[in-house]
Amino acid sequence: MKKTNKEIPVTKNETLEVEIVDFTHEGLGVAKVERYPLFIENAIPGEVVEVLILKVGKKFGFAKVLNWVTKSPDRVEEIDESLIRTGIAPLHHMTYERQLLFKQQQVENCLTKIAKLTNVEVLPVLGMADPLHYRNKAQIPVRKIDGELEVGFYRKNSHDLVAINDFYIQDKKIDDALVVIKDILKKYHVKPYNEADNSGTIKTVMVRKGHFTNQMMIVFVTRKKKLFNSEAMCKEIEEALPEVISIMQNVQPEKTNVLLSDEFVCLSGKEYIIDYLLEKEYRISARSFYQINTLQAEVLYQKAMELATLKPTDVVIDAYCGIGTIGISLADKVKKVYGVEVIKEAINDAKINAELNEIENIEFKVGKAEVVFPQWLEKGIKPNVIFVDPPRKGLDESFITASVEMKPKKIVYVSCNPATFARDLALYAELGYHTSQVQPIDMFPQTSHVESVALLERR
Ligand code: SAH
Numbered sequence: 001m002k003k004t005n006k007e008i009p010v011t012k013n014e015t016l017e018v019e020i021v022d023f024t025h026e027g028l029g030v031a032k033v034e035r036y037p038l039f040i041e042n043a044i045p046g047e048v049v050e051v052l053i054l055k056v057g058k059k060f061g062f063a064k065v066l067n068w069v070t071k072s073p074d075r076v077e078e079i080d081e082s083l084i085r086t087g088i089a090p091l092h093h094m095t096y097e098r099q100l101l102f103k104q105q106q107v108e109n110c111l112t113k114i115a116k117l118t119n120v121e122v123l124p125v126l127g128m129a130d131p132l133h134y135r136n137k138a139q140i141p142v143r144k145i146d147g148e149l150e151v152g153f154y155r156k157n158s159h160d161l162v163a164i165n166d167f168y169i170q171d172k173k174i175d176d177a178l179v180v181i182k183d184i185l186k187k188y189h190v191k192p193y194n195e196a197d198n199s200g201t202i203k204t205v206m207v208r209k210g211h212f213t214n215q216m217m218i219v220f221v222t223r224k225k226k227l228f229n230s231e232a233m234c235k236e237i238e239e240a241l242p243e244v245i246s247i248m249q250n251v252q253p254e255k256t257n258v259l260l261s262d263e264f265v266c267l268s269g270k271e272y273i274i275d276y277l278l279e280k281e282y283r284i285s286a287r288s289f290y291q292i293n294t295l296q297a298e299v300l301y302q303k304a305m306e307l308a309t310l311k312p313t314d315v316v317i318d319a320y321c322g323i324g325t326i327g328i329s330l331a332d333k334v335k336k337v338y339g340v341e342v343i344k345e346a347i348n349d350a351k352i353n354a355e356l357n358e359i360e361n362i363e364f365k366v367g368k369a370e371v372v373f374p375q376w377l378e379k380g381i382k383p384n385v386i387f388v389d390p391p392r393k394g395l396d397e398s399f400i401t402a403s404v405e406m407k408p409k410k411i412v413y414v415s416c417n418p419a420t421f422a423r424d425l426a427l428y429a430e431l432g433y434h435t436s437q438v439q440p441i442d443m444f445p446q447t448s449h450v451e452s453v454a455l456l457e458r459r
Contacts, residue, residue, distance in 0.1 A: 009034045010053050010061055017069060020047045025106055025419070027091045027448040031063075038063045042084050042093050044072040074098035082162055086153035089168050089446035100125040100442060103450045107440050110418040115426035120454075121437045126299055131445030134293045135170040136275075137208045139259060140178060142185070144192045144200075151182050151205065159195060169446050173243070174207045177216060180240045181205055187236075188229045198255045201227065206250075206259075208284065209243070210275030211294035217246040217273045219286050221259060225251045227267075234268035246270045248286045260287065272349070278302070278329050281356045287345040289322040293443045300441045300453060301329050304412050307439075307455040308385050310334050317376075317383045319369045319403075320390045324350030326414075327362055327387075337362040338381060340372045370395075373402035385410045394420025397427065404431045411456040416443075418450050428456050 010016070010033055018031035020043045029043025031051070037060040043049055048070045051063035074095050083089040091099045103125045111117045128134065140151045143161040152164040167175050185202060193203040206219035218237065220227065227249060234247050247268040252261040264271075264286060272285045278298050284290045291297035304326065310316070314334040318327035321339035323346050331337050331354075339362065341347050347366045354362045365372055369390075386408045388395060394417060403411065411433055415421035418440075425435050433456040443451040 007036075008056060008058075008061075009036050010038070010056060010063075012053055012056050014053045015050060015066060016053075017048060017050050018063075020045050020049065023102060023105075025109075025448065027094075027102065036061070040065060041090075042079075042081065044074055044094060044098070046070075046072045047075075072098075080168075082164070083168055083446075085155050086162050086164070087156045087447075088153055088164070090448055092168070092446045096127060096131050096445065099131075099445065100127045102448075103440055103442060106448075106450050107418045107421075107438055107452055110422035111425070111438070114419055115422035115429075117422065117425060117429065117435070120425070120435050123437060123439045125440040125442050125450075126296075126303070127442045128293075128296060128445055131442070132169060133172050134295065134445060135167075135174070136211050136294055137206070137290070137292045138167065138170050138174045138178065139204055139206045140167075141204050142182075142192045142202045144194065149182065149186050149190070149192045149202075151178055171209050171211075173214070173216075174209055177207055177209075177218070177241050177244070178205065181207075181218065181237065184233050184236050184240075188233055190228070190233075193223060195255070198223070203252060204259060206286070208273060208286075208290070210273050210284075212276040213274055214243045215245050215273040215275070216241065216243045217248065217284075217286065218244055219248045219250055219260075220267070221250045221252050223251075223253055225249075225263075225265070230267050238268065244269070246273055246286075250286065277325055280325075280328050280353075282323055282325060282328075282353050283349050283356065284323060285345050285349050287343060288349050289343070289346060291325070291443070296441060296443045296451075297325075300414065300443065300451065301326060303439055303441065304387060304414055304453050305330050305333070307453065308387070308410055308412050310385065314384045315382060317381075317386045317406075317408075319373070319386060319388045319399075321350060321364065322346050322389075324353050324362070324364060326389065327364075328353055328357055328359055331359045331362050334385075335361065338376065338383070339364040340367060340369050342366070342368050370399035370402065373399060373406070377402060377405055382406065383408045385412065387412045387414065389414040390420075392417040392420065395424045400424060400427050400431070404428070404433065407458065409458055412453065413456060414451070414453045416449065416451050418452060421452055421454075425454065425456070432459055433457065434459055 020029040022030040050067040055062040191200040193200040204221040318339040
């Protein structure tokens with residue numbers, strides 16, 4: 001024990017001058033003190049900074065900038081540190097160009113370090129013309145601060161809520177709606193949730209807005225089903241915010257990080273909103289996944305379809321299909337589409353979405369992709385092209401083997417996590433599916449999240 005302590009060259013509360021030499025995948029600056037890494041918020045490679053050591057771990061520590069000795073040309077001068085501290089916009093101290101370069105390098109690092117794929121070209125990231133206020137959905141905790149109900153965000157790695165009015169990357173109309181909702185909740189004395197003893201009523205407010213339709217949905221996540229004055233509150237919300245066409249309640253009694261339970265109640269209006277994506281119409285329920293950056297989702301889908309070079313004779317699978325958006329976007333171009341998704345409400349939306357767009361050559365199935373694929377294989381379904389768009393944990397090995405057994409000519413992989421993406425590309429390469437290029441797309445400007453799409457071809 002003593003020995004390891006001796007090897008750590010820094011101590012808590014010490015100040016020292018360091019040079020930032022790298023980024024973590026979360027966008028923290030990295031400095032090395034005799035090979036011991038320090039992770040530092042709001043610091044960019046090339047900068048020399050005076051830091052205060054906050055935390056000393058066995059393998060790495062955390063520090064905070066007190067002073068900049070030299071500043072990077074990639075730094076934005078005017079910043080709001082609460083956006084970094086809460087993790088809302090952890091990259092917002094960097095110019096947008098630097099953010100895009102950071103993301104391209106993240107993908108390159110994962111491919112070369114995790115997957116040992118050195119022959120894959122990573123293209124420059126497709127960014128947004130206006131990289132602010134893009135989120136069409138908000139999930140905002142409601143807590144008591146100084147005796148008052150407040151909405152905001154947690155300070156990173158803590159349970160302290162920071163009250164926020166300008167969420168910076170959300171659709172401005174969602175920010176405006178949150179102010180109205182907060183005032184109405186206060187007026188009716190709705191008790192904010194208290195994590196410490198699992199008491200109080202309202203835990204989270206979720207707001208979703210159609211980018212092209214402006215239709216809005218509000219979801220109150222509450223601890224108990226009983227929500228006093230809900231009728232009067234809904235009436236006031238609808239009067240103040242005419243774009244609200246759906247007010248839902250989700251009852252989540254558990255003390256948990258899982259935002260939504262399975263229990264939904266429709267308090268007023270419809271149970272869904274409508275929006276458009278690449279000129280197709282979609283119905284979106286509270287429980288369904290929907291891309292949070294509508295304009296970039298269009299860029300992503302167009303790129304994915306372009307990579308697949310679809311033909312009228314193609315049979316296509318849309319795996320991890322959500323409400324069917326990828327499959328429906330391309331159904332007109334091909335013979336047949338099969339979609340699979342694990343959330344039953346999303347598949348319900350997907351089926352209605354196919355009808356709304358008068359698409360008849362598409363079939364959807366509820367289930368885990370890794371379970372449904374072997375069944376489809378047994379049934380003799382032979383896709384030429386498979387689209388996959390899994391959550392952050394990536395693809396199951398059993399899914400990868402089942403997809404390879406279907407012998408598609410092409411697999412188009414859409415990924416929101418370059419680390420699992422790289423791991424999966426390596427396994428596909430072993431099984432004969434090769435990637436020559438990866439196209440990252442910036443779906444989440446100001447944050448460290450990286451979306452990518454790639455074509456895998458059978459050799
Ligand atoms: N392609 C869609 C959804 C992508 S998000 C779109 O672009 O909107 C990933 C989706 O995978 C989510 O809808 C999630 O519910 C679903 N999912 C997660 N695990 C799954 C699994 N094992 N099998 C099938 N779908 C899964």
